[in-house]
Amino acid sequence: MIPSEMDAVVPTGTGGPEVLELGRRPVPQPAEGEVLVKVDACGVNGPDMVQRRGHYPPPKGASDLLGLEVSGEVVAVGSGVTKWKVGDTVCALTNGGGYAEYVAIDASHCLTIPEGVSTTDAAGLCETFFTVWSNVFHGHDLKEGMNFLVHGGAGGIGSTAIQLGAAMGLNVFTTAATADDCAYCERLGASRAINYNDEDFVEIVREAGGADIILDIVAGDYVERNFKAARHDARIIQxxxxxxxxxxxxxxxxxxxxxxxxxxxxxxxxxxFKSEIAAELQENVWPLFPKKLVTVTHAVLPMSQAAEAHEMMESAKHRGKILLKP
Structure with missing residues (x-):
């Protein structure tokens, strides 16, 4: 029985993590081409921070609630949906609304849970895998042995980029803040993790011939340093x-x-476009679990502690994904 109302994280305004409070919202109804998912867990991501501060408004027609990825059970299907049925377990990319007990999602943005991955851990897959695959691999014929520099290797995007790069045969360099974080990145598949507090990533990457691809979340003075670290004809992704x-x-x-x-x-x-990426992930990436790819979950918190989850995210001391559970 699907209730008429649900718990959801409802911001009281824009600002710091303290604006995130648990409230009540009507349960959404799946439109044509959508499924309604009862949320097992949802991922916390960088864009959630930006939206909370008032700088990343949802697209027209999307939920105003935070939450760009979830996992859970399909409990209703809209007209025209043939791939999924009630009772299926999925992980999915959303346009918003994930910080809630139920969320309506475009059915073509849902994927099966990869082999060896728990339903809860699967909540942290889609945002980073969609992002990394669409920016680094989609539409590009990458050659094995190319040098791939990933900044922020211990975070959610970084953890995914390192694993995908290594799985696809790239030579992965990454930057991190501590010796422990560097060791963690190398366990994920980085051939060389660079402690940016003690080492110069420009010098190290240039000694290896320069980077063919750079994935950056830092900007600032890293922009010109990335130019220096790149080899000719390189691609830098911000x-x-x-x-x-x-x-x-x-x-x-x-x-x-x-x-x-x-x-x-x-x-x-x-x-x-997102449907196309979902199909490519399902075909090319999901089969790599669990032998070449693993989930990396840093913490799982109750949804009532969304503010604490955002504080943890903004501290930049986490490794991998932070998840919320209703």
């Missing part, structure tokens, strides 16, 4: 701005090295 999005830079290396400097946000991409 996904976040932990050191700030505004800086003065010298663009000459972009011309001289023929660099491609790009970035993206996943939430605003067309629904059809």
């Amino acid at each position: 996904l976040a701005f932990n050191k700030g999005s505004k800086m003065e830079i010298n663009l000459m290396p972009v011309m001289l090295k023929r660099l491609t400097y790009t970035g993206s946000t996943l939430r605003s991409r067309p629904e059809g």
